[in-house]
Every structure is written in C-alpha cells, then in structure tokens.
Amino acid sequence: MRQSRIKWHIVVFLAPAVLVYTAIMIVPLFNTLRLSLFTEVDQERVYVGLENFRTLFGDQRWSDSFWNALGNNFWFFFIHMLVQNPIGILLAAILSNPRLRFSAIYRTAIFVPTILSFVIVGFAWKLILSPIWGIAPGMMDAVGLGDFFQPWLGLEETSLTTLALISVWQFVGIPMMLIYAALLSIPDEILEAGECDGLTGFSAFWKIKLPLILPSIGIISILTFVGNFNAFDLIYAAQGALAGPNYSTDILGTFMYRTFFGFQLQLGDPHMGSAIASAMFGIILIGVCFYLFAIQSRMRRYQF
C-alpha cells in the first residue's frame, strides 16, 4: 500500500524550485528557440521555418556582422585562456606555499576586482586609459615609455584586446581561487615521495602538481568559455550598444542586444534576436558537450 501512494511531501519539497526554474528558465529557453522560426508580417506572427537563419548566414549584411561578432568572441575567449589562466595558476602556485606570510591579505586584495560590477570596471578603465585625463600616458612617461601610449580603447585594432585584458584583470581571482583550492588538496606524502625521487622546486610543480590540477584547469576553461560567449555587460558599459569603434568590439551578446532592441534607425526584431540567441545556445552547447565528452571523460582523476 505504501509503495503506490504518492508521497506528497516530496512533491511539496520539489514543487517551488521546479516550477520557478521551469517557468522562468526552461520554457523561455525553448520558446526563444521556437521564436527563431517565426517572423512578423503585418503585426502578425508567421511561421517561416529556417528563414531567419538563412538571413543570418546568407544575407551579406547579417552574416558579416555575425561572423565579425563570433570571431571577436573567439579572440576574447582566446585572450582569457592565454592570459587569465596562466596568471591565475602562477598566483595560486605562489599563494599555496604554506610558509608564505600574509597570503590571506594578498588573496583578499587580488579578488577585489572580481566583485566589482562591469559598469564600475568599464568606466574606471575607460577613465584611466583616457588620453584626456592622462593617468596612463602620465605613468608611461614616468617610466620612459610615453611614446608608446595610444588611446587603446578608441582604436579599431586594439580596442577588443584591451577590453579582453580588462576583463582578465577583473576575473583573474576566480581561476586563482579554484587552482589554489586544488593545490591545497594535494597531500604532502605525494610531494615528499617526489622529493625522494629528486623532484623539487619547479620540476615538482611541473611534473607532480600540474598534472594533478588539470581537472580544475578544465573546469575553469569551460566556465570561461560559457562566461565569454554570453558576455555583454563590459562591452556595453565601456563602448555602448554599438560596440565601437566601428563594431570592432562587437561580440555575440551585444549583437543580440542590438538586433533584439534595435538601435538608431534599425528597429528591434525579436525573431532575429531569437535566431542569434539560438546560435549562441548552439555554440555554448557544443562547447559544454566537447568538455563533457572529449575532455572530462578522458581526464584521469586521482583519489587521495
């Protein structure tokens, strides 16, 4: 008898979370995918199949913007992987030394940028790099590099890289903390065993610690990937919705925002916006699947 009865308390415990999550997250997600198959004709919603995607990839004006945004997004991600993660690993490796004093203070201070909002970060750097205020040129002059100063955020060639580096500055605390935690969890016996075999110092890090923290590096990479491919705030705060100069800092998030809401003379188009959102969904899904099946399943995990 007990088996067949519905256990109401389980339903009560699960219901609120499942309802909110389903109604606000899952349903809109699929609704957005569905909306990308429609368009508006004379204020009525018409089903057009994959027409929006044909426009997005086939129409020169749309596809140029899309590939530009996608390419910029990959460059944005590439800079993060190349700069953010190595710096994070280096700082974590130094901090994980048990004899180091004040490590809690360093940790707390280096994490500060991560808690600031994109608006603060974007404007603060914009002011600092601004040729009008002259903090950056002034400081570069002081060390004799004054001639190298350029208005980096204002130049097409450098603005995207500059913004990526600002974002790296903001988020370096996260890889640092996660790697730091991974390094602390390596038992001393393993390091001592390595020492008996003559592995100390840098080679101990390279041959023992680094292989052991690879799973953490994998997690950080996928978190960075997902974060970068739905990034929007920093670009919007620093360069506006037009992602200037001349769209050189346009990434998928800003492209979708402009398409969805419209800007200047172009009207907003929720259906094309949904098509771009669907493309973003696809890219993130491919990335996550690649991580789960190709990387995570092959990675050896060590139990201590």
Add this chain to the structure above:
Amino acid sequence: MNKARGNPLNIAAAHGILILYTIIALFPVFVILINSFKERRSIFREPLALPDRESFSTIGYETVFNQGDFFLYFQNSLIVTVATLFFVLLFGAMAAFALAEYKFKGNTLMGLYLALGIMIPIRIGTVAILEMMVATGLVNTLWTLILVYTAQGLPLAIFILSEFMKQVSDDLKNAGRIDGLSEYTIFFKLVLPLVRPAMATVAVFNMIPIWNDLWFPLILAPSEATKTLTLGSQVFIGQFVTDWNAVLSALSMAILPVMVLYVIFSRQLIRGITSGAVK
C-alpha cells in the same frame, strides 16, 4: 616551487610578484576613490595625489545626490538581492533535501534536469522572458528581477546544497521520525540548521552576480522607479560623461556597498570557493 624550502630569495620574489599584482588589482579602485574627493582642476593636474586641504571637494557627490536618485537605486538593488537570496535558499534547500533524502522514481533524472541550468546561461532565453513578463504585466517591477534571478540561482544552489545534505547523518533523521516528527519538521528543525554554512556559501555566490547584473535590469526593469544601483549608475554616468567630479563620485558610490559586503563576507566567500563547493 622550492619556495617551500624557505629560500629567502625566493620568498622575496614571491612577495614581489604578489605585491605587484595586488597593486595592479587595487590601483584603479584607489585612483577613482581619491579623485572623487578632489576638485576638478586637481583631478587633471595631479591625478595620483591624495586630496589635501586645498584640493579637497565634495562637489561631485553633491551633484550625484541632487541629480540621481541613488538612494532609491540602492534600495531597489537591496530588495532584489535579499528577496532573491531568500527564495533561492528556501526553494533550493527544499528541492535539494528531496533529491538527497528520498529515493523516488526519476530522482536522478530530476537532478540532471535541475543541473542543466548550471551550464546554460539564462540570458539565452531573454527574448521569451521579456515577452512573458510583458504578457503578465510584471515588466518594470522588482518582481520580474527577483523571479529571473531566483531561476538563475536555483540550479547551482540545489547542486551544492544536496551534496551537503547527503552528509547529514541518517540516524538523526530516523530518530526524529521515531519521535513522530513530520518530514517538514525534520527538514526545517533538524536538517536546515546543520547545513547553515553551505547556505551561507550559496548566498554569497549568488549575491555578487545579482548585485552587479546589468543585462536584466536594462531589459526587464529600466523604469526610473525600478532601476538597480548598477543600471542607475550606468545611466547616470552616461548622462554626465563630461562632469568628471560627478562621474568619479557616482563610481565611488557604486563601489562602496559591494566593498562593504565583501569585507563582511570575504571569509565566507573564499572559504566557500576553496572548500570545493564549485566542482
């Protein structure tokens, strides 16, 4: 890293790198803060000097207080963040308890379903969320933000909390059952107090992204009455681009509350990350 062996040169090098990076991390914040207390000419003449008796001025803050409704923005942000945390923690803990405690058909499937949202960002569904909020009339209310952030926060909260709930001893719960406590009493009176540290971790993880979010306030609640502090300072700064005093003061005022929260909760946050809550 043979710094572990205590070579003084290496220790010095380690401190050198860390101090250098700490300066890089704090310098922009420092520059903004000191210049917000200076009058216009000294902001430009000596941007790196501390404000002294001659250059000290609060003109920027006066503009901010007169022109922008920062108190209202702050209040909105606070309401949204606190209410969201309440719902994420309550609903998240309840669902986590159901998943961790009871064996029922579809338990694993439900767990996977709820975990989807950890990797898939909620922003992808923005178009449909906006349509739904417009249809239900929730647009430009604080409720719309609370609902969206609750949905966004639940997956990770459930994931972390159920890991912790699995560690609560069965003996305790069974003793409660023998004493005739209902499942609800067991959850609220026995289990919840025991996972309080994990709840604090979840709260801190959720707090910062909600407080700092620009996307959803911009799209779902951009009206003057519902602007959050992040959106409010964004708009304010956009309008006052050339008034450097006002911009610097607005930035400082946006930095201040987060810094206060961070100082209060940084231990919890760092302990949460380093104890492997996000794995």
